[in-house]
Amino acid sequence: MATEHPAERRAPRRHPLQVAIGALGDLLFTLGVLLALLVVHSLWWTNLTADRHADLSAARLRQSWSAPAPAAPPTDAAPPPFGPGDAVGFLHAPALGAGYQVLIKVGTDGETLADGVAGAYTAPYHSAMPWEASGNFALAAHRDGHGARFHDLDRLRPGDPLVVETRDHWYVYHVDATLPETAKDDIGVIAPVPVGSPYDGPGRYITLTTCTPVYTSLYRMAVWGSLVREEPTDPDRTPPAELR
Template sequence: MRLVVRTFSELCLTVGTLIVLFVVYVLYWTGVQADIAGAAQIDTLQREWARTPVAASPGPARVRPPYAPGKGIAVMYVPRLGKDWEWPVLQGTEPGTLKKGLGHYAGTARLGETGNFAVAGHRRTHGDPFKDFPRLREGDAVVLTDGTTWFTYRIDRAPYRTVPTDVGVIDPVPRESGFDGPGRYLTLTTCEPEWGSSHRLVVWAHLDATRPVADGRPQALDS
């Protein structure tokens, strides 16, 4: 009987240790990995942009290559989510891509162009980029740069709750967005509830202003 009790106790300790290690991995280590990967992606983008001279005045439109799967395409800033909130946007929404930053839905518009530039991000784990997503409000700025231009979008409504199968939220003109025709839009999506994935939270924004990188940071980042 003593042997049975001791074996059961040791088994409980082992299971308890594994649970603690898993929690540490989910809550802490995936965040460390995401921070390192995200910083590396931003550094890579900035190095690429530094090799491409930025014109101080308007000139011929630069031909931009297609977005490459898994590669960085922009950097996003959301002042409402923190003064130091900064994440790379990569092409694609595959699990491996979302471990390194935010993901641009393939098939949606390119940044700043007519249509819907749609982006997904984790609510929790892998850096918790959209942990405070419910705080977003109408009028909040979402700023992105592709190395040549700053794009300032303005959110049009508080987060909208829907189900994962509602793929219409990333349509060129999403039905529930309130937009009444084609335009240059931004959609952000994340999981709901905070520690689950039964639903999605969505915000829509419209392009409010653009500014050449050569002219300095947009006011939305310094206000």
């Protein structure tokens, strides 16, 4: 009697349900890998590229500040108008870490904020610049990815200083209130007199906004502050006491 060679033995036939489960498992594994790659891109890679762009822009701005001004304006003259994408200065928040610094540009569109900066709102309310007599200097930045400049915004508390640095002045604000969560379309939080803030009339305010909770864009949070003083910069750019 001939003996069947092992190689000629047929593999047991798999049940269709087993085949379906195996295919589903392969699909879920593939989707998991793709999702992990997407997370890596959205967080790590966008942070890396945003940091590079922000560092280059910050270096260019500081270099332009070190160049002599073309003409000496009156001491009470406001800086020239800033257009979309223009760099205004820097935001410092010592409560968020020693050396914390964020470049500020005009605009909150995706392209501007993707460069790892804080953007000054131009709509639905146009942010008042710090040197203006009254208004709200309202800023937005990403909480996760694209530099995540406002990742720890929830750590700010009333009394914490916020300092805006421009070419000619330091503007020192103190945090007055925070709004942990509100709707994404709550435009009142960036109004000239922010709705829900402790302010009941015109003043010189700053508002910081970002998404919340972390790793989502379900809601918006806000931090409100008011100007307590301004100081002219000196040739050494000696920072105010809050940053020393």
